[in-house]
Amino acid sequence: MFMRSRARRRPAPAPLAAAPVDGRPLRVLLPTGLAALAKESGIGAAIRHQESAVRSLGHEVVTNPLRPFDVVHLNTPFPDTLLLARWARLRRRPALVWAHSTEDDFRDSFPGSNRLAPMFRRWIAHLYRRGDTVVTPSQYSKDLISAPKYGLRAPIRVLSNGVDTTFFRPDPSxxxxxxxxxxxxxxxxxxxxxxxxxxxxxxxxxxxxxxxxxxxxxxxxxxxxxxxxxxxxxxxxxxxxxxxxxxxxxxxxxxxxxxxxxxxxxxxxxxxxxxxxxxxxxxxxxxxxxxxxxxxxxxxxxxxxxxxxxxxxxxxxxxxxxxxxxxxxxxxxxxxxxxxxxxEGVDLDEVAQQLQEIYRLAGVLPARSSQIVTAGA
CATH class of the missing domain: 3.40.50.2000 (Glycogen Phosphorylase B;)
Structure with a gap:
């Protein structure tokens, strides 16, 4: 959890051949909010990778939950994740919850983390259960969160966080x-x-x-x-x-x-x-x-x-x-x-194609309505 990474924002690529759903791009909510606290961690890097993948597929990235959206990506174990999941349910929009963290990788982290680990697992399990689909970066982590103590019933999909191999490449000099x-x-x-x-x-x-x-x-x-x-x-x-x-x-x-x-x-x-x-x-x-x-x-x-x-x-x-x-x-x-x-097999372009398949399996479709939600609504 919260691995330090210096992955930089990848330049916006040309959209991939994988066409937007139903001929129209999706509006993908990648909320900022408390996620800003994790910007220097592995979760922060993963969010930036998701943004790159979404844009490369020709979809639109939305950061304000009061704007129209068709699907939301939830990545952090912070309290606003629960609120955003409830907001997506209220709007009848699917929520994809990323299971970056487990009880196991919370241990041996910070003072008191071993004592708090069972409580942390109950909290993240509560968050993961709010997802219509749970996405996790490896088969190993899927096996961990599939344990009965997490109580997940939604489909669990494996999707690597990926790496920008156009930036991270050999340079003998x-x-x-x-x-x-x-x-x-x-x-x-x-x-x-x-x-x-x-x-x-x-x-x-x-x-x-x-x-x-x-x-x-x-x-x-x-x-x-x-x-x-x-x-x-x-x-x-x-x-x-x-x-x-x-x-x-x-x-x-x-x-x-x-x-x-x-x-x-x-x-x-x-x-x-x-x-x-x-x-x-x-x-x-x-x-x-x-x-x-x-x-x-x-x-x-x-x-x-x-x-x-x-x-x-x-x-x-x-x-x-x-x-x-x-x-x-x-x-x-x-x-x-x-x-x-x-x-190269987990380059961000490859990850984008797999993300498109996850959208398909989750039944994510462009909403017919484009009405903007206002603060007073």
């Missing part, structure tokens, strides 16, 4: 620029990770791997409000070795430079529903070493798109360091071409 920006020697080895500074994102293990490999520079892009850091993460950041750098939040262009210029992407997250940053990394052609969580073990087995180390506990960082050393020295198979091809 970025290697020198990245080292210049970090003040490193041209031959320096650089390993990066991207995300919020959370235990769930694997930052404790990542710092320990950096400690075991002092000859390599480790760079973590992304930050968390210091007020939301757990004590153990605060300590890990304060005691991090000198070869571990934390530039914080960076813009999309800087993040692309990092993906393209680094020697490896080390993503030790413990739980994801998809992980947009991994798709960004693969799109840029960077070798990737990830923790072998169920999502990645099933969707991209070890040695196919990524190299993986499965496990946790005291010995995990040592195993990662050994595997990472083998990756950096070229002992492991080069999977970057396969990773790039896989990323």
């Amino acid at each position: 970025a290697r020198e620029r990245l080292r210049d920006s970090l003040g490193l020697a041209p031959e320096a080895q650089v390993v990066i990770s991207v995300g919020m500074q959370l235990r769930r994102k694997g930052i404790l293990d990542w710092v320990e791997v950096a400690r075991r490999m002092p000859e390599v520079t480790f760079v973590w892009y992304g930050r968390t409000d210091p007020r939301l850091l757990t004590a153990e993460v605060e300590k890990a950041l304060a005691d991090a070795p000198a070869n571990a750098l934390f530039p914080g939040y960076v813009q999309a262009e800087q993040l692309r430079e990092a993906y393209c210029g680094a020697d490896a992407f080390c993503f030790l997250t413990k739980e994801e529903t998809e992980g947009i940053v991994l798709w960004e990394a693969l799109a840029c052609g960077i070798p990737a070493l990830v923790r072998g969580i169920p999502l990645y073990r099933d969707a991209m087995p070890d040695g196919v798109l990524t190299h993986q180390v499965t496990g946790d506990g005291p010995g995990f960082a040592g195993e990662v360091a050994q595997r990472l050393e083998a990756l950096l020295t070229g002992e492991l198979e080069d999977l970057t071409a396969a990773g790039r091809r896989a990323a």
Whole structure:
């Protein structure tokens, strides 16, 4: 949940061949509201990706719920999502609710998150049940929210959040620029990770791997409000070795430079529903070493798109360091071409075509009425 991503807004593409429904474009409500609070997170990136997909299909994006709309996309676990779902029901318009979050990926996030996780699951399940269709980014997350404790009855569709492969693409010239920006020697080895500074994102293990490999520079892009850091993460950041750098939040262009210029992407997250940053990394052609969580073990087995180390506990960082050393020295198979091809399979244009099919299955049609709703109505 709330994965940091620097995905930038994609230039408006020419409409795809998939024609608007019934010869007329849909008016798709992508409300702003409290969603603005998530603009720097993975959910924020997903919303921007949806906007790009909607426009590429020739449909109209509406942000004000008081304007006419034919379908609404609801993405956040904030209170206004419930109000917007009720508004759509009142207007007799279908609501597509995106299940980006689960109880599992809420754990190990913020102080008290483990105690609050069951309550959070009841809340998001209540929101997801308001959808006429529930959309989730992977088969793994679909399996999680299909459990009886979520109580979902609406159809659940799988749709990747996607990646902009026209923006995130290999660029060998970025290697020198990245080292210049970090003040490193041209031959320096650089390993990066991207995300919020959370235990769930694997930052404790990542710092320990950096400690075991002092000859390599480790760079973590992304930050968390210091007020939301757990004590153990605060300590890990304060005691991090000198070869571990934390530039914080960076813009999309800087993040692309990092993906393209680094020697490896080390993503030790413990739980994801998809992980947009991994798709960004693969799109840029960077070798990737990830923790072998169920999502990645099933969707991209070890040695196919990524190299993986499965496990946790005291010995995990040592195993990662050994595997990472083998990756950096070229002992492991080069999977970057396969990773790039896989990323192209979830490019935003591909996602748009699948979104059009979800509209069809949900029975979304252009409304005959175009009457504007006013505040006094």
